Amino acid sequence: MESLAQLEVLCERLYNSQDSAERTHAENTLKCFSTNIDYISQCQYILDNALTPYALMLASSSLLKQVTEHSLSLQLRLDIRNYLINYLANRGPELQPFVIGSLVQLLCRLTKFGWFDDDRFRDVAKESINFLNQATSDHYAIGLKILNQLVCEMNQPNPGLPSSHHRRVACSFRDQCLFQIFQISLTSLHQLKNDAISRLQELALSLSLKCLSFDFVGTSIDESSEEFGTVQIPSSWKPVLEDFSTLQIFFDYYALTKPPISKESLECLVRLASVRRSLFTNDVTRSKFLDHLMSGTKEILRTGQGLADHDNYHEFCRLLGRFRVNYQLSELVTMEGYGDWIRLVAEFTSKSLLSWQWASSSVYYLLGLWSRLVSSVPYLKGDAPSLLDEYVPKITEGFITSRLDSAQAGLPDDISEHPLDNVDLLQDQLDCFPYLCRFQYENSSLFIINVMEPILQIYMERAQLQTGDKSELSIVEAKLAWIVHIIAAILKIKQSVGCSAESQEVIDAELSARVLRLVNAADSGLHSQRCGELSKQRLDRAILTFFQNFRKSYVGDQAMHSSKQLYARLSDLIGLNDHLLLLDFIVQKIARNLKCYTESEEVIDQTLSLFLELASGYMTGKLLLKLDTVKFIIAHHTREHFPFLEEYRCSRSRTTFYYTIGWLIFLEDSAALFKSSMDPLLQVFITLESTPDTMFRTDSVKYALIGLMRDLRGIAMATNRLVQMTMIDMLMGFATACINASLHCVSVAEPMVFSLTGFILLTCQFF
Template sequence: MNQPNPGLPSTHHRRVACSFRDNLLRQIFQISLTSLNQLKNDVASRLQELALSLALKCLSFDFVGTSIDESSEEFETVQIPSSWRPLLEDSSTLQIFFDYYVITKAPLSKEALECLVRLASVRRSLFTNDGTRSKFLAHLMTGTKEILQTGQGLADHDNYHEYCRLLGRFRVNCLLSELVNVEGYSDWIQLVAEFTLKSLQSWQWASSSVYYLLGLWSRLVTSVPYLKGDAPSLLDEFVPKITEGFITSRFNSVQAGFPDDPSENPLDNVELLQDQLDCFPHLCRFQYESSGFYIINIMEPILQSYTEIVRLQTFANSELSIIEAKLTWIVHIIAVILKIKQSTGCSVEAQEVLDAELSARVLQLINITDSGLHSQRYGELSKQRLDRAILIFFQHFRRSYVGDQAVHSSKLYARLSELLGLHDHLLLLNVIVGKIATNLKCYTESEEVIDHTLSLFLELASGYMTGKLLLKLDTVKFMIANHTREHFCFLEEDRCSRSRTTFYYTIGWLIFMEDSPLKFRSSMQPLLQVFLSLESTLDSMFRADTVKYALVGLMRDLRGIAMATSSRKSYGLLFDWLYPAHMPLLLKGITHWTDTPEVTTPLLKFMAEFVLNKAQRLTFDSSSPNGILLFREVSKLLVAYGTRILSLPNPADIYAYKYKGIWISLTILTRALAGNYVNFGVFELYGDRALSDALDIALKMTLSIPLADVLAFQKLTKAYFSFLEVLFSNHMSFILNLDTATFTHIVGSLESALKGLDSNISSQCASAVDNLAAFYFNNITMGEAPTSPAAINLARHIADCPTLFPQILKTLVELVLFEECSNQWSLSRPILSLILISEQIFTDLKAQILASQPADQQQRLAACFDKLMADVTRSLDSKNRDKFTQNLTVFRHEFRVK
């Protein structure tokens, strides 16, 4: 039921599914309910199993066509049609599934709970009025309460998990104000609280289920401000216990040891950690004073033990790992509390004071994590987890209390000043940057810590206010002047090589923020030394490993600096520093290391960044030849790489060793051709082969890859079609001067990608086809006998392959008529150009499409076709194109109406 047929388009499947939903599904569900009632006494029969399974299938139907994943545990409201209202308002419908839960064993009892989960999620508007909805809700609460009172079936793990999901569904569309007014609410909420606490105590058994319960409690406490009337919610009594139970369960999990699979340990798995902590801050802030001081009281003795260990020479590694794991959990919990603000509980000022109290404990911890015995533990996983938690704390603290988006909180800083002497943003930033610098100096083995540290550093540097403040700090001044491997050990490590780009992106951002050419040149001294060393290396020594690592590191560093140039002035500083003195090294590197993608990839990626004209940064003076000179360097680099890579035999890992370099090369050339900083007519005018050589080698590289492979690798696909779009837009004569076989291969590849799922790529292909068809229309259809070599060549190509344009037009029209296309505007442009080339082609296509439709529809559809060209003239000006696009939209709508 509701399974798509692979042979049919999604729109057809949806029409069938809607018809089935409207005409048959309710009756089928009714049959399942009748069967369940009649089979109640037929214990453990196959018919019971089938009836329950049928009911679940009906309730799991994709009612609104959102293609929900039925295996997923996450879905929101179930959009049951209004015609089902009498069934849902009949109390026997809910009751039959509660009954089946009681009379059956797993896995049938679990299916009964699954049906209840879906019924608990039905949309609020389905019910006739608030009274009928209240009865439904009361029935759900009574049923779940009875299960809690008897505990029946909950010893089975699958039942237990599904029951937690059922309680969790109360949060989706039940308001606290509705729950408290249901008779028996106080008993129900007490039983749910006790069940939640038991689940937290049995954390090993219930670890994947308890978060549905925490989600329910989180929703209840966030609804408190909207609670009216005198009915007590009783949350004040239970929520603090649940908060404490959660923290205790985290400590117990640490004491019991970590799972063998790191992906199952939330301290090593970001998504799992987020799942566990998402709802928790709302619970903490509900009774923030008691929760806050509870956290402080359990943290202080652990912090005291950790402080005392600093002075020891040795300490049992297993014990210290447990202390670090407990501290890690506390830091994560404090970080996630700082992530949100909540209006319930206590006043904003009181919350800020408590935020300061908790933050002060983490800041105290930071003072000792890199001292004494702890400074010898950077290789230990528990120490790395703790430092990652501290970085997350800094991120949340910064967003709330430091920098551009933060409100300057007098209460928080006043309390931090009393506790630690930190009275403003700058002093706190100094603490954060101090930790960043320590991590970058001391960590050499943990890519995760380095990457997380650099992410925080970049976040600080790229904020307008925090970036300016950073420049005042001595630590940052030192980093800008001394970014070498002697001071930052991770730069030495090959495994952290990719992190260098982020590091230098941040350094570059800070350098260019100062807007000082002198500062830029002095800051680039460490990189200049590497350049000079590599440039003085003899060719015979250039294949040494030391040269390889130095060259790779330099290219990653330069790419980071280039990424940071966001203005004409900053880009000019880097361009003048590199050109012409240091560009020959890039050519030398590519020629010596063509067969080694570890070298060529970062080198080509640097060049791809360097030629990208983002924010119009590549804008040279009108008298400057720099744009042309830069393109000549691009041409030399691509020719050197392309000729060598094509001469090498195809390796086993063809993507890594060949295709990756080719797609980056195509990206370089595409960006240079589309950057609008080179007048390409200059090259032919003065007999300079830079442009034609670059285009020739790029074409040879693309033709060396089978079309199936082009379409199989996403990044290669994107680069290939972006390149073709630029060629058809700005270098049509190059395409038209190719032999017919190559021309038809390239145009055929455009047609193949039009049918693909990626709307961006199909839009690029549509643009390329439109440019080609418009050229034909303007120069051949509307012109006199073609005189230019390009027009003569195109006429010859089309004469040799007369089905080329009709086939593309057929593909485009079928896409618009029969598929769900999000880029209809883009597809409409080439359709008009192709129709205007030859109206006979369009007439033949119309006859084909009409013949494929039911006979009783053909007359109506023929009239739709006639309207398509209404008020459309034989021209490709913008106004006429827009008129055709409007007509096509109406045509598509009318054609698809059944």
């Protein structure tokens, strides 16, 4: 470098230039500062003399990389550490925030990497207090930033540090410093409570949150996830957590501040609500802690303060949701303010359900709370009323009504996250909801039936028309899809409060009969021509989900002999009186889907998944072979009968289709059945063998070959030893020519390689 000024120009280009060539040139020129340890002294010179923040940033980031990637001498690391502390104390207030952040990260990285090398590295918390004790708010902020980054650094693994060493350092830091830092954060919060400088409040709150979010026991918490278990705070923290003021300061900050500070207050409360039960001295102190939590949340529910902000709203729902994880219903009902609290939570839940667009991702936590409460009712002792009988039915009805309202709103099909297409969110909500329905199952089922019947009647009437209003039909299908998803979720579990198993079966039959009637209506008349409509596809996916859950409860191998009441009632309602008839009904729906859907990969994949589930069950697989529909599929698996086989976009689904067919064929262990069933594939072989090599470059031949390879791979996955050699003989004589003719095309070669690999593995197993 000829001069510091030149370096500053290069740094400016490195961080600010819009020209990629300029940035690359600057990066290559300046790389020596981060890769060559001889340039460490030059970095210090830049920090002392440079005038631009970008040059300072280069020096700091280069030192960080040097410290992380190179084994520097102990004395050099101590010198850098001492230099940084003095530099931040003297020049810190005048630096740009991003430069301070980089220097603080460097200091904390040095501290972590040298934790066991010298006791002076462990004095960083004490030296941070010196910043807090200085008169200026800028120094106070730097002190809090150092502590924030230190906790963060100690909690996260580093690429340059073995995981075992990281854990040793983290545990030592937890035992020696973390509690002191948490106390500093609380003291700062109390001191700054009436301060007008919000950035200091935010830093203090952030420090509290980082302390409470520390990985205390080495469970490697996924910070990208909102889910975590019990917070394993050490016993030494007990006096502080049992102190009334600890919880109260976070409730106070929520009341006094605006987002994002108020959100961080709630995040701290979420962690505190998740503290392990065994931390408290006895049940009395734990009850006081719970009472304080309930009082604080009750006040927020009563006033609604801050809940107009979406982030606050979501975090508050998470806070309420933590009550289900760490506290039993028997504990809650004994609290003095339980009656008001549960009433306010019920009202809040009902309002959240009505705001389905705004609060859709937050409702999960509320439904989880209510599902946990109703699941605990059988274990509730004493005379204290739970009041769930009064509120749960309203929430159940509110949830169903809100889902239908979302359908009535007529959301556009191209919406990025349609409620019925967001599988994860749908699963989260519907996993909790069945427990609420089964709490007072007779009333809930009657409500569902009363809601569904008029919609189903309209849908059946529209099937008789030649044409229909597409928008109206889309809304009707969306409503029916929601109802079917709800019924499917209910059938997934059998837990019920105050309802016998026999009564549950009868009610399950009542709900199932409505869905089975819907299946017939959806595949008849006008509706059978709507497979290209997204609303119809969503309805059919809901029906498939219903069949999957119904099968697990009432058709699977474990349920064959324990569902007499259900089939007796189904016989009265729709004439299906045993497993075989119901299986035939399901398989006919599977066949219709495979015939009618040619473009919806989602419907095809879910249909084939259901088909494979049925075939994989020992008893259900045997029963399937008795059905004419299954016999037809095994004998006529061609594109003429199942057009999806002709669609290239569905080519990956072919493997599942033929795996299922192969599974069914080999249940019989009959070579004759196998050979006759393979006739359609044999015809494809014959056609391809007679095709000139030059034609293998055409799309039609390529797609035929790709499809054949995927088909054979599916068969190979299900094959048994008796037919392994037959398949190998059938394939190998043909494979060489195909490979030679299509090596130019990766899309053809890939499925061929997969198939051949499968056959080779099978051959090795055989021998």
